[in-house]
Amino acid sequence: MRRDVFQAIADPTRREIIGMLSQRPLNLNAIAENFDISRPAVSKHIRILTECGLVAVQLRGRERYCHAQLHKLKEVVDWTERYRVFWTKKLDALEDFLAADQRSGKKVQTKIANRKISKKNR
Amino acid sequence: MRRDVFQAIADPTRREIIGMLSQRPLNLNAIAENFDISRPAVSKHIRILTECGLVAVQLRGRERYCHAQLHKLKEVVDWTERYRVFWTKKLDALEDFLAADQRSGKKVQTKIANRKISKKNR
DNA sequence: ATTTTGCGTAACCGAAAGGTTACATTATAT
């Protein structure tokens, strides 16, 4: 099981579960009530969220209370943060420029292709 | 095709492609050189990234230059941003508390379950 | 003691994901 945070939040149902649990812990049935899918299906989602550390389960008798452990989302934030500059005003202007160029078919490629690059930044 | 940004960045290869393209536009073969997978496989990844708006393709003769369009990542940032409070120092302390409780089996549940919640925050 | 509740798990299913090879097409180079 690969189970990384990126894959975990790819599913919209799991993102909803995260939203619910961020407000207060819930046991499995309480979560399932909010969805049209079956209880075992929710159980599987919880398992995935648990495996990647986004949710922690606390046993209370026969109930399992699920807590959001959202500091694990920092992994996602850290990745996106590297590209934050790309949605600032200044950069948007460049994107617009490129989009316009694409429509007109004008030659501007070299300008972009030769931008200085820094190695090893994955 | 669902093709939302969350699903697009779930795949590690696509995240690497995004990292490469954020430095400079590349044509498809240039991208493929960096991976062990076949060229058609890369082509499929580019298609997915294009469909959700993370990449734009600019045709130059027989070549297709792929540009990163990273302002679309803002969607991801906006979602995660709602939970930023959960990985600040203060909240981490709460998480630690919960984790310790889970180990000891002590009763603290009600305290958390009764936290004030605000509606409609998905 | 018996029933009900809250859950995990197993077996199964169809669809989608991620990859491959083979082939077609068009632009450029020779």
Next chain:
DNA sequence: ATATAATGTAACCTTTCGGTTACGCAAAAT
């Protein structure tokens, strides 16, 4: 004009995903 380079696409395969129903089991309620 012919060959080669850059790419899309189709057909196919295997694995994973997200869901289901059926069942089992322990805790709680009766």
